[in-house]
Amino acid sequence: MRLFERFARGEMRLTRIEAFSDGVFAIIVTLLVLELKVPELKDHSSVSGLTRQLRELLPKFLSWLISFIIVCKFWLNHHHILGLARHADYGMVWLNSLFLMFQAFVPFPTALMGEYPDNPLAVSLFGVVMAFNTLLFIALHAYIVRKLVKPELEDAHDPHFIRKSFVGPLSYLVGVAAAWLSVEAAFLVYMLTPLFYIVPPKS
Numbered sequence: 001m002r003l004f005e006r007f008a009r010g011e012m013r014l015t016r017i018e019a020f021s022d023g024v025f026a027i028i029v030t031l032l033v034l035e036l037k038v039p040e041l042k043d044h045s046s047v048s049g050l051t052r053q054l055r056e057l058l059p060k061f062l063s064w065l066i067s068f069i070i071v072c073k074f075w076l077n078h079h080h081i082l083g084l085a086r087h088a089d090y091g092m093v094w095l096n097s098l099f100l101m102f103q104a105f106v107p108f109p110t111a112l113m114g115e116y117p118d119n120p121l122a123v124s125l126f127g128v129v130m131a132f133n134t135l136l137f138i139a140l141h142a143y144i145v146r147k148l149v150k151p152e153l154e155d156a157h158d159p160h161f162i163r164k165s166f167v168g169p170l171s172y173l174v175g176v177a178a179a180w181l182s183v184e185a186a187f188l189v190y191m192l193t194p195l196f197y198i199v200p201p202k203s
Helices: 002-007 015-032 048-054 058-082 090-103 107-115 120-148 165-179 183-197
Strands: none
Touching: 002 120, 015 090, 015 107, 048 058, 058 090, 058 120, 058 183, 090 120, 090 183, 107 120, 107 165, 120 165, 120 183
């Protein structure tokens, strides 16, 4: 119990946490685009050859687009929930760091899904990672609401919002299951899921 009590100590400024988090998010979206490499052509003037190569790159473009939207959605909502806190303590800092660690892992399943779009394991792994990342975000959000929320926001916050947030990981897990039946259906689920949280809640 004493160990958990130690995590509740400290009144750290949010500005440094926000700056560090923004830096990590910026690096992640930069790494995502590095998988989009210019195709190599034997005949540099071949239009049909370039068209064929670009068509083969479509799964990578789609994987990049889905991940970029998801990471931007996380960044926007992350900014929102940090704004709910009056200050940070050690528990929040470590929860935030754990969340960022798995955000930094996102380029790997993105590249894997883009490289092997017809492989159910590659496509389902993407959904597992996104579901886990969403659960970490929910944990961070819940911690702030329960322990660090600004006094003036206590009554304004929707008490059921954390419970409603589980729609996100459940939706990603639907995509995981769908991948073993139709990878196209899984791609569609992954593309639609972040639209649930494209903007932060009102409270």
